[in-house]
Amino acid sequence: MSSGVLSSDWAPSYAAVPRSTVLPDLMWPFDMETGRSVAVCKADDPVRWQEFADSDVPVVTQWDDGKHAGTEPGHVPTSSASMPSVVFRMLRDLGLRPGHRVLEIGTATGWNAVLMAHRTGPGCVTTVEVDRAVATAAMATVERLGIPVHVVHGDGAQGYPGGAPYDRIIATCGLRSIPPVWLEQCRPGGVIVAPWGTDFSHGDAVARLVVAPDGKSAAGNFTGPVEFMKLRSQRLSPVVHKEFVPGSVAEGDESSTTVTEAEFVGDHFGPERFALSLRVPRCRQVVAARDGGARPVWFYGLGDRSWACCLFRDGQAARVWQSGPRRLWDEAEAAFRWWEGQGRPTTSRFGLTVTARGERVWLDDPAGSWAL
Numbered sequence: 001m002s003s004g005v006l007s008s009d010w011a012p013s014y015a016a017v018p019r020s021t022v023l024p025d026l027m028w029p030f031d032m033e034t035g036r037s038v039a040v041c042k043a044d045d046p047v048r049w050q051e052f053a054d055s056d057v058p059v060v061t062q063w064d065d066g067k068h069a070g071t072e073p074g075h076v077p078t079s080s081a082s083m084p085s086v087v088f089r090m091l092r093d094l095g096l097r098p099g100h101r102v103l104e105i106g107t108a109t110g111w112n113a114v115l116m117a118h119r120t121g122p123g124c125v126t127t128v129e130v131d132r133a134v135a136t137a138a139m140a141t142v143e144r145l146g147i148p149v150h151v152v153h154g155d156g157a158q159g160y161p162g163g164a165p166y167d168r169i170i171a172t173c174g175l176r177s178i179p180p181v182w183l184e185q186c187r188p189g190g191v192i193v194a195p196w197g198t199d200f201s202h203g204d205a206v207a208r209l210v211v212a213p214d215g216k217s218a219a220g221n222f223t224g225p226v227e228f229m230k231l232r233s234q235r236l237s238p239v240v241h242k243e244f245v246p247g248s249v250a251e252g253d254e255s256s257t258t259v260t261e262a263e264f265v266g267d268h269f270g271p272e273r274f275a276l277s278l279r280v281p282r283c284r285q286v287v288a289a290r291d292g293g294a295r296p297v298w299f300y301g302l303g304d305r306s307w308a309c310c311l312f313r314d315g316q317a318a319r320v321w322q323s324g325p326r327r328l329w330d331e332a333e334a335a336f337r338w339w340e341g342q343g344r345p346t347t348s349r350f351g352l353t354v355t356a357r358g359e360r361v362w363l364d365d366p367a368g369s370w371a372l
Contacts, residue, residue: 105156279335
């Protein structure tokens with residue numbers, strides 16, 4: 001596990017309930033060497049299974065909403081056990097104390113829930129899972145471990161009013177918006193921790209929100225970038241490229257840009273990507289793999305058929321094509337220049353305010369916000 005993530009106060013819970021106690025015999029951990037998920041069966045290779053269970057890698061436990069069969073990876077991962085470093089970073093953000101009442105959205109293997117229950121004491125943790133098979137398996141795990149956790153099969157977007165008010169609410173799935181009902185179910189001064197992002201990409205950032213004294217809003221900074229499977233009712237629909245670009249990019253208006261690939265694309269979890277996601281609304285970005293010294297970056301409008309492509313090529317100025325009522329590359333480049341002009345802020349300088357009327361993102365000052 002990454003150094004400094006497992007704090008001394010969470011070490012006893014980690015020792016009492018290691019991740020291996022909740023993982024299924026057949027699992028698909030992410031192999032850092034090959035860059036893909038691989039099937040590992042405990043019965044066939046118990047040593048390798050244990051090594052992955054103890055590693056700081058995400059482990060897929062379900063594909064294709066349970067429709068997948070066999071040992072080979074499926075098409076879309078739909079339930080998993082997160083990297084331990086991510087789990088404990090979010091638990092650190094939660095600020096959990098003994099006796100706190102907790103609502104978790106997204107039970108998955110149940111590991112996060114039993115860790116919290118070990119910390120809070122009996123009868124304090126309720127966890128909601130939308131997938132019946134996953135919820136049933138988690139119920140069996142909780143019973144086997146003898147750790148009192150209330151597992152509910154239901155839609156986490158509705159929370160769980162039966163246990164409200166909660167001191168803490170944590171989501172282990174990515175969100176495109178925070179359900180206002182969570183504010184109603186979390187006490188004033190309580191904390192909501194959730195991965196949050198926009199339609200721009202699959203990337204998220206962990207929002208740590210404190211509920212206001214009147215219970216009508218919650219606000220706080222993002223604590224760092226992550227990427228989670230999305231709340232099922234808020235999943236991103238796949239973009240069909242040919243619906244936007246039926247022919248060649250040459251049909252669009254051509255220009256160029258002085259922005260370089262290294263500047264614009266950055267790292268997968270780079271702050272520039274998060275900033276762009278906030279400043280270019282209702283747009284999907286797809287960063288393609290490098291091929292032959294070139295990398296295309298695509299933009300697709302989600303309210304119309306506007307599109308743009310920026311082709312970065314080694315040793316040459318990037319070429320741009322765009323079409324439709326929105327000039328999506330112009331918006332993206334302006335957003336990038338804005339980010340540069342603000343001093344290249346990291347994710348943690350941004351924050352989120354949530355009310356029943358909607359959400360607002362801000363940089364440094366909650367009063368200087370813009371609507372999403």
